[in-house]
């Protein structure tokens with residue numbers, strides 16, 4: 400699954416969820432811990448304040464050391480009420496009063512030369528600050544053994560005129576309290592995030608599963624269909640669901656299959672036509688040659704039969720050439736040899752090459768040229784091919800004594816018209832005459848030599864020039880082909 404699209408989407412989603420939930424959880428945890436430490440510190444400052452007031456009262460009003468116990472009791476009660484540990488130390492670090500302190504902390508304290516517990520040496524390194532100062536952690540390692548995090552508020556005090564000698568008493572009040580670590584509670588932030596992240600991931604997993612199936616199913620179908628198409632089966636189409644990009648892709652895929660199917664059908668039909676067109680003359684040729692070899696055809700008749708054989712071979716040659724031209728012009732315009740030439744001149748040449756047939760059928764030929772010369776920008780040989788095919792058709796299909804007119808004129812583009820007053824083409828056949836191997840029913844009687852590739856080649860040549868060709872025809876009245884070419888200025892050579 401890891402390699403499939405579905406697996407990848409799933410893996411990415413779970414990874415993104417896990418990372419974002421953990422980062423949020425950790426950051427929120429740190430933030431909340433800090434807020435709670437600050438809140439705690441504020442509480443402890445109040446405790447320190449109360450302690451200072453009590454200490455002043457004790458030092459100035461009461462009976463000195465005789466009331467020491469009274470003050471200690473008071474200290475103990477504030478400590479207990481506020482859930483903290485209170486120490487009162489002199490500036491030299493000797494702890495002169497302290498409320499109950501866990502044994503593990505007491506054990507870490509050292510006694511100085513006067514027998515007082517003393518704040519650790521590192522404490523002396525810090526400059527004494529007036530007002531409050533907060534710190535969290537294990538207070539120079541003293542609270543390390545409790546295994547918890549502590550917050551400590553220190554308050555410097557200075558009390559003048561302390562009786563009986565009127566000295567100034569200075570020192571520090573330290574209030575320690577456990578930090579209420581949100582981490583440790585049942586509903587700690589990371590835990591909440593873990594649970595909600597888990598639930599979120601599960602929901603996302605289900606959604607991704609549904610989405611991925613929807614995404615992957617058409618792709619799998621396409622893969623299978625592509626495999627079948629490769630082996631020649633065009634029946635399968637993708638079922639289109641919805642209107643999203645996948646549906647769009649499925650639609651494109653289906654139309655591609657349609658196009659491929661059409662192409663494949665056309666290819667089959669084309670091959671069938673070629674085989675048919677080749678087989679007919681070959682059967683004739685084979686029959687005649689066999690006849691000559693077997694002596695069935697007497698020597699005096701052989702000349703006549705051989706000339707039929709020659710015509711058939713010519714026909715096959717033309718067919719093969721036509722097919723090759725068709726392939727060439729279907730391949731696109733990159734093979735065109737574009738030059739500027741006089742279209743009227745080319746028409747004259749074609750007419751000359753068809754002269755014999757025109758005279759033989761007693762056809763009336765008219766050239767209606769708008770100007771003596773008309774220059775176009777195109778592949779001269781290919782266009783001559785077009786003209787020859789159109790003129791040849793006109794000559795072929797127009798009955799004796801008929802009329803053929805060629806017209807050229809410029810109207811934005813250059814227009815060339817080849818018109819005859821022959822039999823015309825039936826309406827229902829007009830749309831097919833440009834198809835390969837298509838011959839209208841009527842013409843079959845009139846012309847046995849053509850195979851129906853001429854107009855297909857014509858159309859391909861004109862299209863590869865990005866120009867257009869049209870046909871107008873009415874049965875019994877005649878046919879007119881009109882095609883366009885890009886005009887050109889008179890070249891310098893003329």
Ligand SMILES: Nc1ncnc2c1ncn2[C@@H]1O[C@H](COP(=O)(O)OP(=O)(O)OP(=O)(O)O)[C@@H](O)[C@H]1O
Nearest residue numbers: 792793796832838839842849850851852853854878
């Ligand atoms: N001028 C025309 N008058 C009447 N019918 C025509 C004319 N030109 C073409 N057609 C019809 O269109 C069909 C296709 O023409 P196309 O030139 O492609 O084939 P063809 O002339 O029969 O054979 P080929 O050109 O391959 O020798 C013709 O068979 C004919 O039925």
Ligand SMILES: [Mg+2]
Nearest residue numbers: 792849853854
């Ligand atoms: Mg033709």
